[in-house]
Amino acid sequence: MLIIGIAGGTGSGKTTVVKKIVERLPKGEVAVLSQDSYYRDNSNLLLEERQKINFDHPKALEFELLIDHLKKLKNGITIQEPIYSYLTCTRSKESIPVLPKKIIIIEGILILTNKKLRDLFDVKVFVHADPDDRLIRVIKRDTIERGRSVDVVLDRYIKSVKPMHEEFIEPSKTYADLIIPQGGNNLVAINILTSIIKMDLEKKK
DSSP states (O other), X not given: OEEEEEEEOTTSSHHHHHHHHHHHSXXXXXXXXXXXXXXXXXXXXXXXXXXXOOTTSGGGBOHHHHHHHHXXXXXXXXXXXXXXXXXXXXXXXXXXXXXXXXXXEEEOTTTTSOHHHHTTOSEEEEEEOOHHHHHHHHHHHHHHTSOOOHHHHHHHIIIIIHHHIIIIIGGGGGGOSEEEETGGGOHHHHHHHHHHHHHHHHHTX
């Protein structure tokens, strides 16, 4: 099993990179886990309090569960990936079964900040994008997918997204084996990473 961690700032294009890598690999041999599924359940809080949670701080994540699930997959055990809603800021009672595959990709802004999780990765990738480009993508995503107004998105960006990126996410770039500038638009880097994965698969046949 090859485990790949793909990190990068909010709106850097991580999801696009993951999608393009998966498209280039054999069908049925890749499982993708999202860091976003592992935000702590906050159903004990009022909705107004939940909406103030700093989702860009490592404390917002249940790293212990993600690490446990990754170890189980390595041992050939199927896991139940949580479902998290940004609209309610709570974890659903339902979950998604994820079967062990030859390739496991974990994607998220903070996955390289945790040493125990980081040490489980065979390949560590950081997707880099210009701050202005990231902000534009965040505004589009949060207004369309998460029902937030532009003013709310900008306020959150100033108060938490930008400072957390500078404190936690950007420094985690130093742990990356490969840095992909320009996100999903960098087809050369994506092809190089895909070739590395395919070579590893061939060795293990």
